[in-house]
Amino acid sequence: MTSRFALLLVAGLLASCTTVATKKRSSQAPFRPPTASAKPPKAIGGMTGKQPEQIQSEEVKLPEVRQQAEAGLVYLQGLVTKSVQAPDKQTQETFRMQAVEIVENRLNEEQLEAVANGSDYGFLRGHAMFRLGETSLEHRDSVNAKKYFTGVIEFLPGSDLAVRSQEILNQMDAVRNVQAQTVGVVLPLSGRNAPVGQRALRGLEMGLGLHIPGSSFKLAVMDSEGNPDSARRGVERLVKEDNVIAVxxxxxxxxxxxxxxxxxxxxxxxxxxxxxxGLTEIGPTVFRNSLTSGMQVRALVRSAMEDFGMKRFAILYPNDAYGVEFTNIFWDEVLARGGQITAVQTYSNKETDFRLVIQRLTGTYFGEARQDEFNIRLNELKHSDKKRSVRQSNLENVLQPITDFDAIFIPDSVKAMGQISAMLSYNDVRSVKLLGTNLWNTKDVAKRAGNFANSLLFVDSISPAQDRSRFMMEYKSIYGEDPSLIEIQAYDAGLILRQLVAAGASSREELTRRLTSLNRFPGSLGTLSMNAEREIERPVTTLTVEKGEVTPVKYRQ
Incomplete structure (x- = not known):
């Protein structure tokens, strides 16, 4: 069966091997011949200008449009005649190039069809067919694309355009060749990210069943070297040389x-x-199997608000891509659920002293705005009989922190959370929860959190309750260590592809359809389903710390 998706291969080839602009023609105005009486615009400073009225759109009635289109074709026929009858070769070539430029850049689809099918247009028929072939590729119409490119070869044998057409046809044929049980992978297998790439490769191999004797699946591997250009070349080789069904x-x-x-x-x-x-927005064949920021935040906010009754939140985030992305999603999710964001404070991702950061978050840094309160509080402290520590006697600690929030969201590492929690304690911030991402799911999280060890909420796909899942035990028996989320997600990707292909998805189109409709697939840690954005919804567990150990939250019945 002809692959309609294979057509996109040619788009890359066209971009690299031709200077012809690829434009959609369906809505383009018809080419009109130049008006004989029109005067060339005046040159200013050595540049030719255009009068304003020449670039403004005009309302043209349908009969006039058709007349203009026909006049344009008549003008084109005239150029063809002149390219043959002109007295010298140089003049002939001038008319020829002018005609080719019009066909390649200025005709709409209807005019191109007329040129391609009209015997009066001579050599221009091949050029029109090539443009129509490009348009068919844009529309993923392989049947017509093949027809037009074959026509170019027949009308202009031996020409550069014929060579390019043959290359495109060869590419289309190569893309249609598929080895259903061969999967390709592009990972960073050299350089500083090689350890991460190797871990993902292990998981994928197990998902495809390559550790099982007699497995019929094959894995074609390409090293991206952490470089986008190398990654692109790797994908092209996987498709053309290894004929992979998926990447x-x-x-x-x-x-x-x-x-x-x-x-x-x-x-x-x-x-x-x-x-x-934004990865899945790239195109309809792009899917993702990763615990995304959106999945984590939705689960975290739902648990905080529905299970713990929280309504008001503060956000303390690093000014980097990770912190900003999570903060925006968290803010939107809280508001969407009827909650409030009462305080927000950012900090440098290189910050190590969070004293001023916490003071800004809790309102003790801006003493001028609370001057009356400061004076009253200072007077109370002076006349108090209670003994105060040296720190409490410091003027910086006169004002009490404003904690008009139930929890603080900190989308940062467990190390940063530990430094922040220590400074929160120092600034007398108490009775609030700290909310985080799966970066907190580490063995030393309780030690890092200090006084807030029992006030943590964070999320992850992995929890202690899942340590004895079949995959995790099998992985540890083979490699002698527990898998991380990287291996788990790669394993699930391989398992999904293996089972869909085994169930009959032998073409790329069929595999794409079945991936799109994936529902309640039994993954390594729970069921997996594809959402409308072609994101695999992974199981997410809300975690906390009890008796110094990470544990799933025990919901109230």
Whole structure:
């Protein structure tokens, strides 16, 4: 069956091997011949200008449009005649190039059809067919694309345009060749990110069943080297040389868009493992299996508000891509659920002393705005009989912190959370929860949190209750260590592809359809379903710390 997705392969080829502009023709105004009486615009400063009225749109009635289109074609026929009858070769070539330029850049689709099918247009028929072939590719119409490019070869044999047409046809044929049980992967397997890439590769191999003797699946591997150009070339080789049915990757936010875009261009379904936002918007064959920022935040806010009754939140975030993305999503989710954001404070991702950051968050830094309160509080302290520590006697600590929030969201590492929690305690911030992401799911989180160890809420796909899942035990028996979320997500991607292909998805189109409708698939840690944005919704667990150990939250009945 002809692959309609294979057509996108040619888009990349066209961009690299031809100077012809690829434009959609359906809504383009018809080419009109130049008016004989029109005067050339005046030159100013050596540049030719255009009069304002020449670039303004005009309302033209349908009969006039058709007359103009016909006049344009008559003008084109005249150029063809002059390119043959002109007295010398130089003049003939001038008329010829003028006619080709009009066909390549100025005709709408209806006019191109007329030229391609009209014997009066001579050599221009091949040029019109080539443009129509490009348009068919844009519309993913492989039947007509093949017809037009074949026509170019017949009308202009041996020409550069015929060579390019043959290359496109060859590419279309290559893309249609598929080895249903061969999966490709693009990962960073060299350089500083190689350890992460190797971990993902282990998980994917197990998901495809390659550790099982007699497995019929094959894995074609390409090293992205952490470079987008290398990633793109890797995808192209996987498709053309290995005939893969799908591509898994990439992990890195730097290379993920390149892998997704090239795979979609070639019509090959791809499952990205990166958290990079916007990946699935690249094209209809792009899917993602990753615990995204949106999935984490939705689960965290739902648990905080529905299970713990929280309504008011503060946000303390690092001024980097991770912190900003999570903060925006968290803010929107809280408001969407009827909650409030009462305080927000940012800090440098290189910050180590959070004293002033906490003071700004809790309103003790801006003493001038609370001058009356400061004076009253200072007077009370002076006449108090209670003994005060040296720190409490410091003027900086006269004002009490404003904690008009139930919890503080801190989208940062467990190390940063530990430094922040210590400074919160120092500034007498108490009786609030700290909310975080899966970065907090570490063995030393309780030690880092200090006085807030029993006031943590964070989310992850992995929880202690899942340590004895079949995959996790099998992975540990093979590699002698527990898998991380990277291996787990790669395993699930391989398992999904293996089972869909085994169930009959032998073409890229069919595999794309089945991925799109994936529902309640039994993954390594729970069921997986594809949402409307082609994101695999992963199971997310809300975690806390009890007796120094990470544990799933016990919901009130």
């Amino acid at each position: 898994v990757g990439s992990l890195l936010s730097k290379t993920a868009p390149a892998v997704a875009a090239k795979s979609d261009e070639l019509g090959v379904p791809t499952i990205a493992l990166s958290q990079r936002s």
